[in-house]
Amino acid sequence: MLKIYGRANSSNVRKVTWVADELGLPFERTDWGRGFRSTDEPEFKRLSAFGVVPVVDINGFILRESNTITRYLCARARRDDLYPTDLKARALVEAWMDWGSSDLYAGVRPVFMGLVVKNPAFMDPAIIAAGAAEWTRQMQRLDGELAANGPYLAGANLTLADVPTGIVVNRWYAIPFEKPALPHVHAYYDLLGQRPAYQQHVRNGTP
Template structure:
């Protein structure tokens, strides 16, 4: 029995809910964190001592860290598209999980938390500008890749697309001035044709 803990509006939880749906897995979902609380209670802390979401239970096995959960579910599924047998194909897709966490998370927080979760009077727009400049630099890297291949994961949608897409969705839906990245925009349109992406990621920004 799979159980996923974590509030549905967290980017790190969205990634996992989306993959669970892509893999057609049956699971129990427990909203936790943010307004739902629970994540600082003893039961949850016994699963994830960091008190952060998401956290996955697979019977007695417990796993936290969203990217580790994505890798675990992808490999567990045995689906070639999500966890290619070929080591180099797999690594080429997998690297985008780390790239996303290490490159996009800081600018995402600067732009998203300011524009969506901070009252207008308290917003520091210099923080937003710094985040947008960093994003544009990273989107240029992504755009160059997507000029050569259909998805971050190569010619098929896969694990490499999922974390980046959760940030890109907010980027494309925020009321901001964006530079043109035609290949990134084409990829975003492809994502919108996936029902699980629409259901799990394209929630009202909150």
């Protein structure tokens, strides 16, 4: 049985719950992290000293890092369609995963922490505005890529390439702030929204 440690509203936990459902993999999830049980508790620290969610227990194998967890689960299930075994196809998927978790996410964090979490360290409007500008710049790049090579990021079908970015796209539409219309990103959001697993874990009204 897959056990997931982490609150359901965490962007990184949602990658894992979304992928688990795409795989038809049953799981048990317990709430840890901001607003729930503290990851400083010894019970969590025994699983991971890093203090962040998600952590998973897969029949006794303890693993952290959301992207790594999704890759492991897909490889274990032999889901070549989601995580290709061909090295070049795999590298293209991983490039999108890296981009979605780093360059794309850089501007998301200050906007999310300021406007949604209302963390005092991010309440300065200049910090939020700078984050929004950087986030918008990356989203415009995404719009261009989808126009040229969509409908999914690695081509015709869903792959793990879409998972980190799919989480950020939901945040883009779920957080009210001034943003340009991005027609190809919007079509992509609607395409992802046709998937029951994305609807349940990501496009569910929570930024």
